[in-house]
Amino acid sequence: MTGVAILDDYQGVVRDFADWSELGDGFEITVFHDHLDDEQAVAARLAPFPVVVMNRERTPFRRPLLETLPDLELLITNGMRNQSIDLAAASDLGVTVCGTRTRANGTPELTWGLILSLMRRIPMEDRGLRGGGWQTTVGRDLADATLGIVGLGRLGTPIANVGLAFGMRAIAWSPNLTQDRATEHGAVRVDKDALFAESDIVTLHMPLSERSRGVVGPGELALMKPSAYLINTSRGPLVDEAALIAALDGGSIAGAGLDVYDVEPLGPDHPLLTMANTVLTPHLGYVTEDNYRLGFADTIEAILAWSRGTPVRILNRG
Numbered sequence: 265m266t267g268v269a270i271l272d273d274y275q276g277v278v279r280d281f282a283d284w285s286e287l288g289d290g291f292e293i294t295v296f297h298d299h300l301d302d303e304q305a306v307a308a309r310l311a312p313f314p315v316v317v318m319n320r321e322r323t324p325f326r327r328p329l330l331e332t333l334p335d336l337e338l339l340i341t342n343g344m345r346n347q348s349i350d351l352a353a354a355s356d357l358g359v360t361v362c363g364t365r366t367r368a369n370g371t372p373e374l375t376w377g378l379i380l381s382l383m384r385r386i387p388m389e390d391r392g393l394r395g396g397g398w399q400t401t402v403g404r405d406l407a408d409a410t411l412g413i414v415g416l417g418r419l420g421t422p423i424a425n426v427g428l429a430f431g432m433r434a435i436a437w438s439p440n441l442t443q444d445r446a447t448e449h450g451a452v453r454v455d456k457d458a459l460f461a462e463s464d465i466v467t468l469h470m471p472l473s474e475r476s477r478g479v480v481g482p483g484e485l486a487l488m489k490p491s492a493y494l495i496n497t498s499r500g501p502l503v504d505e506a507a508l509i510a511a512l513d514g515g516s517i518a519g520a521g522l523d524v525y526d527v528e529p530l531g532p533d534h535p536l537l538t539m540a541n542t543v544l545t546p547h548l549g550y551v552t553e554d555n556y557r558l559g560f561a562d563t564i565e566a567i568l569a570w571s572r573g574t575p576v577r578i579l580n581r582g
Contacts, residue, residue, distance in 0.1 A: 265289075265290065265291070265292045266290055266291050266292070266314055266315060266571070267291075267292050267294065267312055267313040267314060267315065268287070268291050268292065268293045268294070268313065268315040268316075268317065268567065269294050269296065269309070269310055269313040269315070269316045269317065270293060270294070270295045270296065270317040270319075271296050271316065271317065271318055271319055271322065271323050272296065272297075272298075272299050272318075272319040272322035272323055273295050273296065273297045273319065274297065274299070274319075274322075275551075276297050277556070278295050278556075278560065279295065281553070281556040281557050281560050282557065282560035282561055282563070282564055283564075284564065286564050286568070287564060287567060287568065290571070291315075291567065291571075294313070296309070299322060299323070299529060300323070303328065303329050303332075304332075306323060306329060307329060307332040307333060310333055310336070311332075311333065311335065312335070313335070313336065314335055314336060314337045314338065315336075315337065315338045315339075315340070315567060315570075316336060316338070316339050316340070317340045317563055318339065318340065318341045318342070318346070318349075319342060320341065320342050320343065320346065320547075320550065321346060321347065321348035321528070322528065323348075324348035324349070325339060325348065325349045325350065325354070326348075326350045326353070327350045327353035330350065330353050330354060330357050330359060331353070331357065336357075336359050337358070337359060337360065337570075338359070338360050338362065338566075338567065338570050338575075339354060339359055339360070339361045339362070340361075340362045340363070340364070340563050340566050340567070341361070341362075341363055341364070341579070342363075342364050342366060342550065342555075342559045342563075343363055343364060343366045343550070343559075344363040344364070344365070344366070344577065344579065345363070345471060345579075346363070346579070347471075347472050347473070347499070349361060349579070351579060351580040352580075354580050355580045359580075360570060360575050360578060360580070361578065361579045361580045362566040362570070362575055362576065362577050362578055362579060363562075363577045363579050364558070364559040364560075364562035364563055364566065364577065365558055365559070365562055365577075366550060366555055366558065366559060367552070367554055367555045367558060368418050368419060368422070369422070369552075370549055370550050370551070370552045370554075370555050371419050371469075371497050371498075371523075371549035371550060372419055372422040372423050372426070374497055374523060374545065374548055374549050375423055375467055375469075375495055375497045375521075375549075376423070376426055377545075378495050378497065378521030378522075378523065378543050378545070379406075379465055379467070379493070379495060379521060380406075381521065381543045382493050382495075382518075382519055382520075382521050382543055383403060383404045383405075383406060383465075383493070384403040384404075385401040385403055387543055388400070388401055388540075389401060406427075406430040406431065406432055407430060407431035407432065408431060408432070408433070409432050409433070409464040409465065410432065410433045410434075410435060410462050410463050410464050410465075411423070411424070411427040411432045411433065411434045411435070411463065411464070411465050411467070412435050412436070412437070412459040412460065412462065412463030412465065412466040412467070413427075413434060413435070413436040413437075413451065413467055413469060414436075414437060414438060414459065414466065414467070414468045414469065414470055414479065414480075415436075415438045415468065415469035415470035415471075415498070416436040416438060416441055416445060416446060416449060416451060416469070417438075417469065417470075419469040419498075420436065420467075420469035421449045423467055423469060424436065424449045424450055424451050425449065425450070428450045433452075434449075434450055434451040434452070435451060435452045435453075435454045435458070435459055435462060435463065436449075436451040436452070436453055436454070436459070437453065437454055437455060437456050437458075437459040438470060439475070441453055456484070457487055460480075460484045460485075460487040460488050461487045461488070461489075463488070463489075463492055464489065464491065464492050464493070465492065465493050465495060466480075466488065466492065466493070466494050466495065467494075467495040467496075467497075468480065468494075468495065468496045468497070468498045468502050468503070469497075469498055470498055470502060471498070471499070472498070472499035472501055472502060476502055477501050477502065478501065478502070478503075478504050479502050479503075480494070480496075480502060480503040480504065480507075480508070481503075481504040481507055482504060482507040482510075485504075485507055485508065485511040485516065485517060486511075486516065488511075488516070488517045489517075489518075490515065490516060490517065490518065491518050492517055492518055493517065493518050493519050493520060493521065494508065494517060494519075494520045494521075495520070495521045495522075496520070496521075496522050496523065496524055497521075497522075497523040497524065497549045498524060499524050500522075500524040500525040500526045500527075500528070501526055505525070505526045508520060509535050509536065509539075512536075512539050512541055512542065513535075513539070518541060519541035519542055519543075520541070520542050520543075521542070521543045521544075522536065522542060522543075522544050522545070523544075523545045523546075523547055523548055523549050524547055524549075525547075528546075528547055529546065530544075530546070562577070
């Protein structure tokens with residue numbers, strides 16, 4: 265019997281979104297609903313399991329952890345990119361790393377939820393109404409506002425499309441963005457400083473890498489209008505978190521809509537939690553029913569293919 269550990273099932277729904285019986289009698293599944301931060305505790309928990317299924321970056325697999333798991337043979341992650349896995353170490357240690365397909369709509373849809381929540385003060389008005397209030401804030405219009413998109417790729421382009429439908433002006437920047445690509449999606453390519461200075465809303469849609477880490481720092485935040493909002497549904501470390509907290513606290517920007525953070529889950533004493541000019545969600549971008557069904561179906565396929573010696577969607581080839 266081959267043990268399969270499924271990690272960080274926060275909502276307790278992993279078993280509901282796939283037919284795990286397809287694995288047959290040769291596999292025994294154990295689902296962990298809690299999250300462990302301590303690497304030694306993670307290593308002790310996973311020691312018996314040859315197969316581990318991650319839920320995105322909730323538990324990172326760096327070389328020190330991988331080296332404590334000599335029985336690990338297969339590691340599966342949602343998606344085809346996961347910066348929290350040391351792929352080189354996995355290869356060195358003989359661990360096959362496989363990914364799954366993902367749908368591209370979830371994160372852009374959540375992004376617009378955050379934008380609308382900030383611009384129309386939806387969470388604040390909801391709380392006020394439940395507390396006996398009525399119309400305590402004045403919202404802002406999207407039409408004629410400038411939408412700045414950092415990263416006009418698979419996730420950034422739907423953001424531009426929706427912004428244009430709202431009557432917004434779309435501008436975009438990334439290191440490799442061309443004007444032709446920007447024009448194709450109804451946006452104007454500008455340089456980085458211009459994007460932060462001109463935008464009423466700046467939204468980030470770049471993968472995390474050493475080059476993009478801290479792409480929004482004190483300088484970029486200082487360029488933003490006091491009335492502008494920052495949205496991050498990509499990865500927390502794209503933004504200098506300390507600089508963002510200072511900007512929010514000092515009122516140099518109007519607010520932020522955040523789905524991702526430097527350390528996740530967010531600690532109960534984190535200063536962002538007490539800031540009224542934020543709308544916060546707990547990394548929900550990819551957390552949709554259809555995405556879970558697709559990802560866990562691919563996970564089952566990956567386990568069975570690996571067991572036959574023909575693994576699929578390998579992320580650490582060579």
